Amino acid sequence: MAKKEFYSFYPGCSSQPKASADNFLRSSNAMCDALDIKLKEIDDWNCCGASIGYAGGGEVPRLSLSARNIALSQQQNGDADIVAPCAACWIATREAQERVEHNPKVGEGINAALAEIGLKVESGKMPQARHMVEVLVEDIGLDTIAKGVTKPLEGVKIAGYVGCQTNRPFGIAGESFENPLYLDHMIEACGAQAVDKYEKKVACCSGALMFSEPEKGHALVKDIIEAAYDGGADMIVTPCQLCQMNVESYQSNINKTYGTKFNIPVVYYSQLIAVAYGKSSQEAALDGQIIRAGKLEDIANK
């Protein structure tokens, strides 16, 4: 597939200025600039309901939220692919499409709700909803990305933590659920070294339950970090905003509970690519890390 002229961009709640993935948004802008990816943000997009929306929202209200985004995208950007950098947004959008296509009753409810605001979605006629990673892997290609690298991330060893929702239930075409390889390949395309057989690559960070069941969440994250250290990693990289937050920001709490001494940076793929393409520390949003990624900053500042 070739790169599209532009993509209809659905950033999602965490990737807004001064929200928890502000560092993703900034580095993604730098990455898109480096790779010449053009994004047109969907005007007035709303929250996808995330995985936890089911509790208060039920089925039809929750899926109507995504349907509104789809209809707005179509109205503003025609057939352009909807691109979400957040796995939860991407999954929710695809699930809404699937439900409209396969469950006429739910589809009817969604369209009745949309009709209130003069919008509709039609089975078989919705634009494709894609993850930002799909654009990189499928439309641009990791070989092409590797060719444009001006500052290879030499001497940095990175654990590619794919997590859950970027990988399941849809995943990236051609990759296995148990051992997807694209993130390792992306690390290598940037000139860094990927941890071989990272044992917790597709393990769960506890998602939204980190907020409601923190002790259980910390236990899961502890294993994810331990496995990265076991593999000799200098840092962890992830495609997911919730994984990034959960794995980076509770390390001091985990240290208190378990007597560990974790202090490992957790960055986004967009930050690796931005630095490898010669963007500054600030453009790559390395100042947005709670645990600073010193090795990347050194390369960026060189």
Add this chain to the structure above:
Amino acid sequence: MSDMNQAMVQKYRSNFLKEVEANVEEGTWVKMCMQCGVCSGSCPLGPHWEHPQQELFMMIRAGKREEVLSSSSMWMCTSCYNCIARCPRGLPITHIMHGLASYAKRLGLAPKNQPTSKFGDIFWDSIAKNGRVNELKIGVSLYFMNGFSQGIKNALASRELGMAMMKTKRMSPTEYFGGHKCKDLSGIAKMLKKAKEFEAEHITKFGE
């Protein structure tokens, strides 16, 4: 017990499977389970489930209505989709678990003070009101969801993280007064109201 719960008991008599098929998200799949247990073996919070997934499916078929709907089990789902990816029968287990949890809540049978259920409400209220998540307000309500003094304790315990988020510009105190939101809030409210009405009607009338 809620009126709606009574009505459902009357309506489906002892056929809980039929009730689930009619009213729970993706509930028609339940009868396809072959009890292999792969799902519960794949679940990250597996040890914390009072009844593992396949057991819930068996209990539904055996008509154990109260036990299933009042269980804390479904609330342990982190939405990791591991079970979906591995189920040999292709059951959309994640969605069924979400569906069971939200149906139990609708009938007033969900366990009281279940933290994920409460958090889910806080989250949904924030979206319904603003169209987008207000992370700071959700965080604050979350600390205080078990009362004021617990809230102060939680907030103090998390102040280090809060400071770090502010310092790295990943959270802004101004979010508390306004913050991220959609423009067409009245449209979103209308849409959600209609969707809610449709769903309520769909549940009470289904199968007639």
